Amino acid sequence: MTAEQEKSEIHFADVLPCWSCKGPVGGTALFCETCGAVQPPRPVDAFARFGLKPSFDVEIGSLEPLYFNLQRRLHPDRFVSKGPKERALSQSQAASLNKDFETLKDPVRRATALLENGGHLVHPEGCNTVSDPVLLMEVMEMREALGEAETSEDIAGIESQTRRDMDDCLKELSSAFAANDLDVADRLNTRLKYLVKLEDEVRARKFAPKAMA
Numbered sequence: 446m447t448a449e450q451e452k453s454e455i456h457f458a459d460v461l462p463c464w465s466c467k468g469p470v471g472g473t474a475l476f477c478e479t480c481g482a483v484q485p486p487r488p489v490d491a492f493a494r495f496g497l498k499p500s501f502d503v504e505i506g507s508l509e510p511l512y513f514n515l516q517r518r519l520h521p522d523r524f525v526s527k528g529p530k531e532r533a534l535s536q537s538q539a540a541s542l543n544k545d546f547e548t549l550k551d552p553v554r555r556a557t558a559l560l561e562n563g564g565h566l567v568h569p570e571g572c573n574t575v576s577d578p579v580l581l582m583e584v585m586e587m588r589e590a591l592g593e594a595e596t597s598e599d600i601a602g603i604e605s606q607t608r609r610d611m612d613d614c615l616k617e618l619s620s621a622f623a624a625n626d627l628d629v630a631d632r633l634n635t636r637l638k639y640l641v642k643l644e645d646e647v648r649a650r651k652f653a654p655k656a657m658a
């Protein structure tokens with residue numbers, strides 16, 4: 446077990462007093478077991494919010510039931526008769542859960558969160574800092590192929606190639622994080638961002654084919 450994991454385990458066990466009844470509230474529990482009052486969201490990362498250890502390998506399908514269950518319990522209808530403080534807390538809990546679920550669901554955001562957790566500087570979105578010549582070449586070639594694609598078969602070919610590249614990239618990211626090799630993970634995450642963009646462009650071409658000259 447790494448030091449990071451141990452730290453997050455300790456974090457899980459943190460017990461704080463309930464703001465309403467001062468009873469003990471453990472971990473990232475949404476509600477006080479003593480008085481039932483909704484609690485403020487803890488300042489934890491997206492993984493800890495859902496009781497997970499930081500890892501790239503999140504099975505989002507198995508997380509969905511928990512997420513929907515928590516969102517149901519925080520539904521505004523359930524707080525109509527409560528005071529303004531509980532209404533506000535339920536809203537900020539719901540917002541935190543939503544934001545963190547989106548982070549876990551999206552591989553690029555999940556990888557970025559893990560890199561930041563590890564103290565690794567991540568270049569902000571849209572920042573043109575592709576210093577990797579191999580990646581730059583790959584992106585240029587794929588763009589060129591897409592620009593030159595004439596038939597729907599051409600586009601379908603590029604689409605399945607992009608899909609395969611993304612699958613490979615995701616597998617490599619998983620291994621890089623498992624090995625705690627954050628430099629490699631950072632590079633792969635940049636590649637994944639480009640592949641996601643490329644996939645969007647391929648889809649756009651699919652539904653709006655190039656006008657015939």
Ligand SMILES: [Zn+2]
Nearest residue numbers: 463466477480
């Ligand atoms: Zn309480």
